Amino acid sequence: MIPLITPDDTARLDAIVSRGGTFSDEVDATVEGILARIRAEGDEALIELTETYDGVRPDPVQVPASVLDGAVDALDDDLQDALEEAAANIRHFHDKQVDESWFTDDGDGVILGQRVVPMERAGLYVPGGTAFYPSSLLMNAIPAQVAGVDEIHLVSPPQDDGRPHPLVLATAALLGLEHIYAVGGAQAVGALAYGTASVPAVDTIVGPGNAYVAAAKKKVFGRVGIDSVAGPSEIGVLADATADPEFVAADLLSQAEHDERASAVLVTPHRPLAEAVQEHVEAMVPTLPRADVIEQSLADYGACVVPDTMDAAIDLMNDLAVEHLELHVDDPWQTMTHIRHAGAIFLGAYSSEPVGDYFAGPNHVLPTGGTARHASALGVDDFVRTQSVLSYTKDRLDETGPKIATIAEAEDLQAHAEAIRTRLDRDGGSGSKKP
Numbered sequence: 001m002i003p004l005i006t007p008d009d010t011a012r013l014d015a016i017v018s019r020g021g022t023f024s025d026e027v028d029a030t031v032e033g034i035l036a037r038i039r040a041e042g043d044e045a046l047i048e049l050t051e052t053y054d055g056v057r058p059d060p061v062q063v064p065a066s067v068l069d070g071a072v073d074a075l076d077d078d079l080q081d082a083l084e085e086a087a088a089n090i091r092h093f094h095d096k097q098v099d100e101s102w103f104t105d106d107g108d109g110v111i112l113g114q115r116v117v118p119m120e121r122a123g124l125y126v127p128g129g130t131a132f133y134p135s136s137l138l139m140n141a142i143p144a145q146v147a148g149v150d151e152i153h154l155v156s157p158p159q160d161d162g163r164p165h166p167l168v169l170a171t172a173a174l175l176g177l178e179h180i181y182a183v184g185g186a187q188a189v190g191a192l193a194y195g196t197a198s199v200p201a202v203d204t205i206v207g208p209g210n211a212y213v214a215a216a217k218k219k220v221f222g223r224v225g226i227d228s229v230a231g232p233s234e235i236g237v238l239a240d241a242t243a244d245p246e247f248v249a250a251d252l253l254s255q256a257e258h259d260e261r262a263s264a265v266l267v268t269p270h271r272p273l274a275e276a277v278q279e280h281v282e283a284m285v286p287t288l289p290r291a292d293v294i295e296q297s298l299a300d301y302g303a304c305v306v307p308d309t310m311d312a313a314i315d316l317m318n319d320l321a322v323e324h325l326e327l328h329v330d331d332p333w334q335t336m337t338h339i340r341h342a343g344a345i346f347l348g349a350y351s352s353e354p355v356g357d358y359f360a361g362p363n364h365v366l367p368t369g370g371t372a373r374h375a376s377a378l379g380v381d382d383f384v385r386t387q388s389v390l391s392y393t394k395d396r397l398d399e400t401g402p403k404i405a406t407i408a409e410a411e412d413l414q415a416h417a418e419a420i421r422t423r424l425d426r427d428g429g430s431g432s433k434k435p
Contacts, residue, residue: 038187185216233255278304
């Protein structure tokens with residue numbers, strides 16, 4: 001079910017790496033048309049497209065506060081306790097990410113610095129099709145709240161009753177969110193980007209979605225910020241002979257069940273472990289509700305890779321740059337020092353990937369498709385802007401102005417140079433205009 005290969009099977013490994021956020025011509029064309037309609041027709045298009053794709057007309061588009069209250073009242077007590085504790089953990093973790101503005105005295109009365117300013121409005125997309133992810137709402141909303149975003153606007157597809165899933169509504173209410181809209185798909189992304197009568201335009205859009213949502217986010221990037229163009233989920237397990245094969249198999253399956261294009265890869269130089277993991281996978285998959293999805297994802301994008309040495313295994317894992325990386329090795333802290341590319345690292349047998357997905361505190365919105373080489377987990381920084389601050393004085397400009405003008409002229413930007421020399425000449429400084 002999950003093939004055992006060597007690093008020489010480059011075709012298999014290339015297929016795993018190349019599952020990034022790319023879209024078919026049909027998806028691109030459909031999304032282009034949806035966004036054009038939202039931009040031109042606003043709410044009229046938003047409601048008509050929601051009826052077309054979700055089968056209901058939201059009325060009103062914004063969910064009333066009474067509906068949010070009712071969703072909390074109907075929430076299972078144990079689930080509410082778990083969500084509230086998870087939210088507290090996530091908030092505590094992200095509190096540590098907050099950067100402060102700073103200023104420094106550079107002498108002569110010159111002040112240099114950086115302001116950290118939260119965005120005014122953030123848009124959150126929460127899926128509502130075949131699965132509902134309150135954990136994703138926690139992971140996207142809480143960093144925005146910690147950053148100090150003024151307004152958080154949440155969109156999520158309506159169910160048959162014309163409202164987003166009750167669990168989405170209840171989680172939003174627990175977080176104190178007030179602006180919730182019963183719209184989804186590319187049309188919801190367009191509404192957040194361009195604004196309609198019901199949905200205000202935001203500064204950034206974050207949150208997972210299907211191919212149409214991801215393609216829409218990609219197309220509106222530039223008008224608004226986005227977290228990423230996410231591809232399918234993935235897990236890599238780096239293991240040695242000390243690993244428990246049942247634990248490894250269970251964690252591989254935890255990601256394979258997400259999507260038929262999800263990837264689950266074990267890399268180990270210990271062939272008996274790889275074979276034992278194969279056996280556990282074979283036994284466990286038929287017992288799982290999403291067995292069909294798991295079988296397809298493992299058939300297309302799963303692998304137990306057996307290189308010759310642990311050094312080679314580490315090199316391969318760095319090449320894969322996986323979203324979730326588990327280290328089932330004798331000394332995970334030491335092994336971690338050799339890991340360069342990974343979205344999140346889980347150390348040891350009891351740091352199972354779902355611990356990070358749901359509860360521990362670090363964000364589970366992570367770079368996929370090899371983008372961990374240059375991208376990071378979602379965090380507070382995604383909801384703030386930094387502004388450089390510069391306050392120069394006459395004395396400092398008299399001293400440095402000629403050098404500034406010289407650099408400007410070297411770039412053939414004479415007006416830049418004149419902006420400096422005008423001040424030097426006016427104040428009797430050391431600058432002089434060229435004839």
